[in-house]
Amino acid sequence: MTDDILLLEAIERYLNGDMDAAERNYFENLRKTTPEIDQMVVEHGMFLHQMDIYAVHRNLRNSFQATHAKLLERGDINEGGELTTKGKVIQIWNKYKRVTAIAASVGGAIALVISGLALYFVPAINGNQIEQLSKAVDVIKKNQQYQGNLINEVKSKVPMDVRMINGGSGFLIDPKGFILTNAHVLKGTGAAVVVNSKGQEFNATIAHVDAEKDLAILKINDADFTPLKALPYSIRRNSSDLGEQVFTLGYPRNDIVYGEGYLSARSGYNSDSLSYQVQISANPGNSGGPLFNNNGEVIGILSTRQAQAEGVAFAVKSKNIFSMVDELVKNGDTAFEKIRLPSKNSLKGIDRKKQINKLEESVFYVKAFRK
């Protein structure tokens, strides 16, 4: 073992350039004639290099942490805690006091001049109009009070003491009140309220979450909900074709929003075979919304978009709905035996406005919250 230690020492001295010329020559000869030693030199050299990089990075990280703490203490940066910058604010105020005072007085003077000019030039007739307007405002105010009363009576079904976690879209896969959405819309929350396109809210429970497929099923549990007779659309079992025209309905804001585009790839982000790539304008909130083809068949569920590219979105393929529900039924989950995925499509061949008209009430705004 002493030999090994000596050899390692020699290698380190060689790598650090601590050998004199004669020794160096001798050692290089040794390397040439003994492949084992050469191998050791290469390996150890690389290891030492890694150690050096490690040392440098560790020092860097430490000095960043120290800098962070220092700046935080000085109030140059802050992390939402108590602001320690009081001294600084005062400093700034002292520094800019004069400028601020001048700016304020100039501003005041200008304002006076302008309002004087305005008074002087405004025709007298305007006085009348202004009066009328204010009357109208009175009326509106009354109306608003009246409406305000009405609105107060209809309380939101989102409980007062909860935290809204996320919002997205969803759509019925069974007229009895089973809604499909993305798993990430629910974000591990405990409950959700769904809102239809007329603004009615219904309580819903989370019936199933499949994080892998990024799909989830909600069940509307609300006496106010009247099940539809039948869904106007069907869900497509087969894959769709490249270039197929598609459209979506969803809730990137409180109102339902329509968008259209085309299927641009048979696979999703990073060649994910569970999803399609779609060229469509999608915004946060469109997640979980249905993607229809021209015939009004659901071919996918909008789920994500590519942040650095304009209009590139991804949709989970509709056949995943079938495989998910089939699996649930096969596993003997009785709650899902009642689900009849829609197979009859009554939207084929009618124009888009009529299609949307029929579809609208099946697409929901999903509000997920945590108690």
Next chain:
Amino acid sequence: MKADSNEQVLLKGLALNDSKAIETIYKDNFSMVQAFILQNNGSYDDARDIFQEAMIALYEKAQNDSFVLTCQIKTYVYSICRRLWLKRLQQMGRYSHQVDSLEETVPVEEDLDIHEKRNAEFAIMDRALNSLGEPCKSLLEGYYLKKMDMQALASAFGYTNADNAKNQKYKCLMRLKKLFFSQYNIGD
């Protein structure tokens, strides 16, 4: 947009681990990154992490002698942080959220790949060192990281002479190398 001479000086300072330069870059850029991360589902800790990662990436770039930053430090740091954070969001499955903003960015994918490789290597070495246990860890850190000589190490660790310390160091080093190379692929 070329980095002005002032920024070049800052980068040179960063490359030399100069605390003044680090402080200036940190102060000028941190709040912007923090605001971006907080807006996009992140916490204060996330912001600190991501920003420091970006500083390391910038350091690596500045290390390179032939390197000329072709944009402002601000733009570069922001671009790196943005990519890093997007990636982390995606790993956490929180992807579809609002991650767009209208700040200017530059492509940094290549730099990030290099940076990530470095990061992985750092983690391997860190794990290996930390699983060594004492006194091996301190002994090797003393010799290889702090570059202390054997005599000083022997007295610091209470060995009767430098040869004993050398012996012990050798055993520790063999263990460390074994741990390191069990996870590090030379071929890559």
